[in-house]
Amino acid sequence: MRPDALLRAVEDDVAAGLTPFFVCSTHGTTSSMAFDPTSEISRLCADHGIWLHVDAAMSGIAALAPELRWVNEGLEHVDSYCTNPHKWMGVNFDCDLYWTADRAALLGALSILPEYLRSAAAVATAAFDYRDWQIPLGRRFRALKLWFTIRLDGVDQFTAMIRRHVDMTQHLAATVESDRRFEIIAPHPLNLLCLRLRGDDAATESLIERANASGEALFTRTVLDGCTALRFSIGTRTTEQHHVDAAWQLLTRLAGEH
Ligand SMILES: Cc1ncc(COP(=O)(O)O)c(C=O)c1O
Incomplete structure (x- = not known):
């Protein structure tokens, strides 16, 4: 992604009365493993109030090796990030690690509390309930196989x-x-x-x-x-x-x- 082209696209949208709200910067593109300049992109997104996500699906796992941590350069000011243990860590499909700097935005957009899910803990938001982080209610316990993989193999x-x-x-x-x-x-x-x-x-x-x-x-x-x-x-x-x-x-x- 070229920051100058991104800026032009954002300005064109604003001029057309639209509100650009999301940019995805890729660290290790699927096609060629190219890296977007996330630091520069993050400054542009901050200036325009745009949520910046970093997709490091394959490459992010490389950060397990300290000398390869450059794969995550520029993450300081991003809003969310993901990488896939199912791609490069031998974990069975599917398993994605997702991080967000401020979960309040997700909870605000996705959290619903119908009567049948209401409990003292839910009302007090005493526990992380990942149904509030995504659209479906039902989901598999994917973290378990990652935990087993790490426990088993180190x-x-x-x-x-x-x-x-x-x-x-x-x-x-x-x-x-x-x-x-x-x-x-x-x-x-x-x-x-x-x-x-x-x-x-x-x-x-x-x-x-x-x-x-x-x-x-x-x-x-x-x-x-x-x-x-x-x-x-x-x-x-x-x-x-x-x-x-x-x-x-x-x-x-x-x-x-x-
Ligand atoms: C950069 C990148 N993002 C996303 C994907 C797809 O990820 P997922 O398997 O989580 O749908 C891939 C590869 O398939 C990829 O290389």
């Missing part, structure tokens, strides 16, 4: 896993760079590498299709600056170096004499 296991994934990605990037048939088309600070075959998009599209049809690996695709890219994402708990090597060998084999 956080150190995940820190080590994150470091392993990042190392494997950086090592793979060096290997890809040394193969003149391929190019890397986005920064790759964590565990996602967006690469493509040089030349037109058809070759990369075909490579992705044939690699997936082999059943040996599964790659998703994206389009960056108008170019098709293969997304090589390393984020599964059981992924080891030999899996990454095999997936890369598959790609080089299928790329042939390109």
Whole structure:
């Protein structure tokens, strides 16, 4: 997200009589793991009274490793934040961690207290009742599986896993760079590498299709600056170096004499 473009959009809305009220800044976009400049965006949002949420669905978990805490830079003045243990912490789908600086706004918008839910504790708001933080009343006890995961494996296991994934990605990037048939088309600070075959998009599209049809690996695709890219994402708990090597060998084999 470009702050200058955001400011223009906000000013256009205001000029049109609209009230912009929500901005989502992404730390680690789905497509390419890009990071929005949240500090700058947060100043703009504060000036215009806009709620700023940060979506760090995949990347936020990296903050378990102290040297990767830069993934959360700029959070000081945001209103809410989320990250997904189901994406990069080996917790079964689905499990999202949500934080808000001031829950009063959520409670004001979402809290209802019909007679059948009324109790002394509810009236006194003595307990956190997460039904007041969301639209549905019924919800699963997702925190329990996260608690079990942490109790069973310890956080150190995940820190080590994150470091392993990042190392494997950086090592793979060096290997890809040394193969003149391929190019890397986005920064790759964590565990996602967006690469493509040089030349037109058809070759990369075909490579992705044939690699997936082999059943040996599964790659998703994206389009960056108008170019098709293969997304090589390393984020599964059981992924080891030999899996990454095999997936890369598959790609080089299928790329042939390109
Ligand atoms: C940045 C980002 N936000 C949100 C999502 C979706 O998150 P959820 O699984 O919580 O719907 C993804 C990935 O799917 C993502 O990469």
